[in-house]
Amino acid sequence: MDMQAARVDLSKPVEIMPEVDKITSRDVDVFYGDKQALKQVNLDIPARQVTALIGPSGCGKSTYLRCLNRMNDVIDTCRVTGSIELDGQDIYAPEVDVVTLRAHVGMVFQKPNPFPKSIFENVAYGPKIHGLASSKSELEGIVESSLKRASLWDEVADRLDEPGTGLSGGQQQRLCIARAIAVRPEVILMDEPCSALDPIATAKIEELIDELRENFTILIVTHSMQQAARVSQKTAFFHLGELVENGPTSDIFTKPQDERTGNYVTGRIG
Amino acid sequence: MTDIASKYDPRLKSRHASEKRFKAYGILAILISLGFLALMVTTILIQGIPAFSKNYVGLTIVFDEEVINPDGDRDPAKLGSANYTKLARSALRKLFPDVKKRKERRKLNAILSSDAGYELRNMVLEDLSLIGTTKQVWLSASDEAELYFKGQISTELPEDQRKLNDIQIGWLDTLTETGVVDTRFNTPFLTSGDSREPELAGIMGAVLGSFFTLLVCFVLSFPIGTLAAIYLEEYAPKSRLNRLIEVNINNLAAVPSIVFGLLGLAILLNTFGLPRSTPLVGGMVLALMTLPTIIIASRASLRAVPPSIREAALGIGASKTQTTFHHVAPLALPGMLTGAIIGMAQALGETAPLLMIGMVAFIVDLPGGVTDAATALPVQIFLWADSPERGFAEKTSAAIIVLLIFLVIMNLAAILLRRKLETRW
Numbered sequence: 204m205d206m207q208a209a210r211v212d213l214s215k216p217v218e219i220m221p222e223v224d225k226i227t228s229r230d231v232d233v234f235y236g237d238k239q240a241l242k243q244v245n246l247d248i249p250a251r252q253v254t255a256l257i258g259p260s261g262c263g264k265s266t267y268l269r270c271l272n273r274m275n276d277v278i279d280t281c282r283v284t285g286s287i288e289l290d291g292q293d294i295y296a297p298e299v300d301v302v303t304l305r306a307h308v309g310m311v312f313q314k315p316n317p318f319p320k321s322i323f324e325n326v327a328y329g330p331k332i333h334g335l336a337s338s339k340s341e342l343e344g345i346v347e348s349s350l351k352r353a354s355l356w357d358e359v360a361d362r363l364d365e366p367g368t369g370l371s372g373g374q375q376q377r378l379c380i381a382r383a384i385a386v387r388p389e390v391i392l393m394d395e396p397c398s399a400l401d402p403i404a405t406a407k408i409e410e411l412i413d414e415l416r417e418n419f420t421i422l423i424v425t426h427s428m429q430q431a432a433r434v435s436q437k438t439a440f441f442h443l444g445e446l447v448e449n450g451p452t453s454d455i456f457t458k459p460q461d462e463r464t465g466n467y468v469t470g471r472i473g
Numbered sequence: 474m475t476d477i478a479s480k481y482d483p484r485l486k487s488r489h490a491s492e493k494r495f496k497a498y499g500i501l502a503i504l505i506s507l508g509f510l511a512l513m514v515t516t517i518l519i520q521g522i523p524a525f526s527k528n529y530v531g532l533t534i535v536f537d538e539e540v541i542n543p544d545g546d547r548d549p550a551k552l553g554s555a556n557y558t559k560l561a562r563s564a565l566r567k568l569f570p571d572v573k574k575r576k577e578r579r580k581l582n583a584i585l586s587s588d589a590g591y592e593l594r595n596m597v598l599e600d601l602s603l604i605g606t607t608k609q610v611w612l613s614a615s616d617e618a619e620l621y622f623k624g625q626i627s628t629e630l631p632e633d634q635r636k637l638n639d640i641q642i643g644w645l646d647t648l649t650e651t652g653v654v655d656t657r658f659n660t661p662f663l664t665s666g667d668s669r670e671p672e673l674a675g676i677m678g679a680v681l682g683s684f685f686t687l688l689v690c691f692v693l694s695f696p697i698g699t700l701a702a703i704y705l706e707e708y709a710p711k712s713r714l715n716r717l718i719e720v721n722i723n724n725l726a727a728v729p730s731i732v733f734g735l736l737g738l739a740i741l742l743n744t745f746g747l748p749r750s751t752p753l754v755g756g757m758v759l760a761l762m763t764l765p766t767i768i769i770a771s772r773a774s775l776r777a778v779p780p781s782i783r784e785a786a787l788g789i790g791a792s793k794t795q796t797t798f799h800h801v802a803p804l805a806l807p808g809m810l811t812g813a814i815i816g817m818a819q820a821l822g823e824t825a826p827l828l829m830i831g832m833v834a835f836i837v838d839l840p841g842g843v844t845d846a847a848t849a850l851p852v853q854i855f856l857w858a859d860s861p862e863r864g865f866a867e868k869t870s871a872a873i874i875v876l877l878i879f880l881v882i883m884n885l886a887a888i889l890l891r892r893k894l895e896t897r898w
Contacts (some may be wrong), residue, residue, distance in 0.1 A: 272785065279711055305790035312788070316781035318800060328790040328799070379785070386789050 225250040231285035255435035262441040272308040309383035315368030315375035329386035353381035373404025521870030527659035529611035532564040558590030585612035593763025616671040616864035682847030689756020698767030726765035734829030750831040750846040763816035770812020774805040807894035814887040824851040
């Protein structure tokens with residue numbers, strides 16, 4: 204399947220495709236050198252929903268997240284086996300270019316990491332390198348719409364030339380989200396996006412995630428059970444490199460099938 | 474009630490004492506090193522500053538057409554080869570008409586620099602209307618006269634132990650009393666090339682030689698060094714081979730510089746037949762020496778760029794090369810430049826490798842390019858320090874002052890550059 208054609212077209216009304224699996228992973232094993240970080244993970248990620256990955260530190264949820272846009276490729280000793288498919292296409296197939304893949308699967312990191320450049324440049328960089336804008340006005344349009352979708356436009360509209368690093372932590376994280384959606388991905392991976400933020404900034408990001416769900420498939424790694432319960436429709440619980448249980452968020456929190464899940468969500472382990 | 478004051482007293486006292494003792498050692502160490510530095514700088518300044526002034530003797534010169542151009546045809550070739558020294562000497566003799574004997578006359582002539590004739594020639598060639606006129610002209614004093622004017626020849630020494638005898642000193646005193654001795658800023662020292670005569674020797678040749686050498690060195694070592702650093706830091710897999718390369722780069726930084734000079738002599742001069750004594754070869758040899766410094770500094774500054782920046786760029790689909798050249802390298806550039814400037818400063822002070830490739834020659838002409846024979850500042854210092862004439866002692870110190878000024882400027886530039894370009898995140 205041609206990945207370019209599958210990209211979300213923001214200009215057209217969004218087709219609602221409920222319960223279609225955007226990402227399917229089968230028997231995924233990840234090794235760091237000799238150490239196995241993920242064991243036989245089988246997980247389907249529904250399209251246009253928020254899937255929360257929860258579990259204690261070192262359980263492999265971040266590792267799984269980073270497999271989806273092949274950020275683990277950067278680590279020399281990391282080895283991934285099994286299959287991960289995005290819209291039915293194996294993302295680890297030799298003909299897949301990581302650069303194209305990452306244009307389809309964006310990422311927001313734990314610590315806000317804007318480039319030490321202007322706010323405009325931060326958002327414009329992705330569209331520029333992917334050639335998404337043919338003129339300056341088109342680029343400005345993309346920047347504006349991305350910032351609006353990240354609910355940051357009103358706060359920064361009059362100071363787009365100021366460095367992105369000068370914003371507050373919460374604003375920086377929303378800038379990073381704007382930067383990610385400017386490339387028009389289909390999937391957005393969020394690795395503990397609120398762990399460095401105060402509760403008010405966190406609430407804003409959560410609200411934003413809820414809005415973004417209309418257009419994007421979102422995966423969020425979080426340590427906060429409340430956050431998972433608030434923002435996600437589906438939850439997957441990882442423990443010691445294994446996917447213990449996954450299902451609708453309400454089921455995971457109210458009637459977990461596995462004892463470990465129950466203990467974790469009620470705070471007895473973790 | 475707890476008595477904080479008395480309970481911990483015995484051990485606290487010794488702890489405080491050892492703290493104070495350690496602070497005192499630290500201050501002492503700093504004072505000692507500062508003391509040595511001050512001693513060095515003061516000695517050099519005291520010895521070198523007189524070299525920045527130059528003594529001139531004012532003589533009433535008769536630009537006699539009979540001597541300069543007897544034929545009256547103003548032929549430049551004839552004008553150029555006329556005996557101008559005779560004009561200067563006869564003007565000097567007019568001031569001291571009693572001097573008759575040949576031997577004494579020669580002593581009298583020794584007051585003027587051997588360059589006096591050339592100074593007059595240049596004046597005439599510049600302005601032909603001078604011929605036939607009489608004019609007061611300031612001519613360079615000889616190095617010995619200059620030493621006396623600057624108070625560096627003591628009259629208390631027995632006559633046979635000094636360069637100037639009593640009669641000469643008498644003449645010099647007379648000149649001073651009649652007000653025809655002038656002290657001016659020594660511009661020729663900064664603008665002319667080397668000379669056998671201390672009063673005429675300048676450092677411009679060496680400065681230009683150093684400049685061309687560093688130019689070649691920078692052009693070679695900066696691109697190669699930074700690209701090597703970028704490859705090793707951003708691209709190279711952590712293999713056994715790359716670890717070996719890393720260790721050897723660090724070893725290379727510790728190789729004595731003369732070894733690089735020998736390498737330049739054997740390979741660049743003898744095998745490839747590049748011109749000897751030239752800034753081209755000097756720069757290539759110094760580039761070898763500077764490379765490890767630049768590579769190590771550049772790698773350190775690349776490593777200082779937070780990994781989150783790389784992740785951010787990779788995360789929105791930038792390729793490895795885009796990530797490196799759009800984000801990482803620009804952030805590391807100030808550090809790379811600082812490393813390069815510090816490497817250049819090291820290269821500027823380097824003497825040994827340049828001796829090996831023949832940049833130690835006595836060269837009067839100012840070099841005009843990288844393939845002209847030249848010498849470098851530290852080599853010039855070495856050459857002057859080795860010269861027997863006493864006048865070169867102050868020149869040596871003065872050249873050291875110039876070298877130190879250049880080094881301070883370069884290091885200052887490195888600091889300012891770092892301050893200005895540094896990005897905070």
